[in-house]
Amino acid sequence: MSIKISILGLGLILISTCSMAQTSAQGKSKQMLNGKKVYDIYCQACHQADGNGVPRLNPPLAGTVYVTGSKTRMIDIVLKGLSDPLEINGEEYNNPMAAHDFLTDQQIADVLTYIRNSFGNKAGVVTVAEVKKQRAKK
C-alpha cells in the first residue's frame, strides 16, 4: 500500500515537472513565432533576413555581443535607439538606429527572444517583465 502511494506520488511529480517544462518550451516557441513577425516588419529591412546586416551600413545581429550579451543594454537599444559608432567584425558602423519604443513590451520581448535564438545565436529568452522594468527606467 505505501509503495503504491509513493509510486503514485512519484508519477504525479514526474507529470507536473514534464508539463512545467512543456509550458516554458511552448512559451518560448510562441515568442519565437511572434518575434519573427515583429522582426520581418520592423528590423529585417536593415538587419536583413539572415541577420547579417549590410556591411558598413547596418550591423549584423548574428554573433554580436550586443545581441547575446546584456539583456538590459539590448532592450535599451530597441527602446531608445543607438547612435554610438560601433565596430563589429572589423567593420565600422556610424549610422544611427531610431528608437522603437512604439512597440509593446510583448513585441520587444518576442523580437529580442527571436534574434537571441536565430542566425546561429543561442541565448536566453527575454520576458515582458524585463522589458517593462527597463522601460520604466527611461
Ligand code: HEC
Ligand atoms: C533603419 C535601419 C534599422 C532598423 C529598422 C533597425 N535597426 Fe538595429 N541598428 C541599425 C544601425 C544603423 C545600428 C548601429 C547603430 C550605431 O552604430 O550606433 C543598429 C544596431 C542594432 C543593435 C546593436 C548592434 C548589433 O548589431 O548587435 C541591435 C541589437 C539592433 N540594432 C537590433 C534591432 C532590432 C531588434 C530592430 C527591430 C525592432 C532593429 N534593430 C531595427 C539599423 C536599424
